Amino acid sequence: MQRNNQSLFPTSLLPSQFISNNNNQDDFECTFKIMLIGDSGVGKTCLLVRFKDDTFLSCNFIATVGIDFKNKIVTIDNKKCKLQIWDTAGQERFRSVTHAYYRDAQALLLLYDVTNQSSFDNVRAWLSEIRQYAEEDVVIMLLGNKVDKANRIITKEQGEKLAKQFEVSFMETSAKTGQNVELAFMAVARALISKQMNMTANQNGSKFNLTEYIETNSEQKTWCCNIGS
Numbered sequence: 751m752q753r754n755n756q757s758l759f760p761t762s763l764l765p766s767q768f769i770s771n772n773n774n775q776d777d778f779e780c781t782f783k784i785m786l787i788g789d790s791g792v793g794k795t796c797l798l799v800r801f802k803d804d805t806f807l808s809c810n811f812i813a814t815v816g817i818d819f820k821n822k823i824v825t826i827d828n829k830k831c832k833l834q835i836w837d838t839a840g841q842e843r844f845r846s847v848t849h850a851y852y853r854d855a856q857a858l859l860l861l862y863d864v865t866n867q868s869s870f871d872n873v874r875a876w877l878s879e880i881r882q883y884a885e886e887d888v889v890i891m892l893l894g895n896k897v898d899k900a901n902r903i904i905t906k907e908q909g910e911k912l913a914k915q916f917e918v919s920f921m922e923t924s925a926k927t928g929q930n931v932e933l934a935f936m937a938v939a940r941a942l943i944s945k946q947m948n949m950t951a952n953q954n955g956s957k958f959n960l961t962e963y964i965e966t967n968s969e970q971k972t973w974c975c976n977i978g979s
């Protein structure tokens with residue numbers, strides 16, 4: 751089944767090279783574009799829905815068509831920020847559509863499914879796409895999703911090792927239970943605010959340490975038993 755988005759290219763989502771004078775900043779002190787990428791079925795849409803509406807889409811898997819987005823307003827250190835989160839289709843045939851959006855993303859959440867070996871193996875290919883299409887200074891976080899499931903194949907150590915190798919931040923999440931979902935988005939938002947503040951003030955001062963922030967705040971709880979997969 752396929753998730754039927756309003757359009758393959760919603761106008762409000764067109765990459766900036768196709769938009770003229772989009773100066774509508776509303777009342778926000780900051781607006782950030784965050785993009786979800788990864789193989790089809792790893793849980794990108796569910797992660798976004800969990801963050802936006804605090805619910806879980808447990809019914810039949812409906813693949814995203816093209817690209818979709820949701821806005822969420824968050825307050826961080828008294829700053830009201832709009833997060834525009836783009837949910838991309840993981841299916842190969844939509845790859846050329848999503849490539850056009852990489853350049854505008856300030857942060858990328860790259861997901862794999864801890865119960866799916868090939869989604870983990872494909873992380874390297876996703877990272878090379880990022881290098882090819884995204885801005886060099888894009889904030890990247892690798893997420894091992896579906897940790898609520900009992901049939902995990904990829905250990906946390908494997909995820910950590912891969913993230914370290916590619917010098918990206920790492921977390922394990924569950925869109926089903928909500929474990930670490932809010933933290934993943936908020937940590938990335940904090941990193942972007944800190945980056946923006948350093949840029950505007952032209953400071954070389956203290957940098958926000960994303961990895962350290964995650965380690966301090968993440969839920970290590972093991973979800974078990976009464977939660978079906």
Ligand SMILES: Nc1nc2c(ncn2[C@@H]2O[C@H](COP(=O)(O)OP(=O)(O)OP(=O)(O)O)[C@@H](O)[C@H]2O)c(=O)[nH]1
Binds near residue numbers: 923
């Ligand atoms: N148990 C469990 N199932 C999940 C989790 N996240 C997603 N799922 C299930 O995995 C399937 C795929 O989830 P989606 O969010 O639609 O996957 P996607 O990555 O957006 O897929 P594409 O749109 O094709 O790229 C659905 O049946 C979800 O219910 C999770 O954290 N735990």
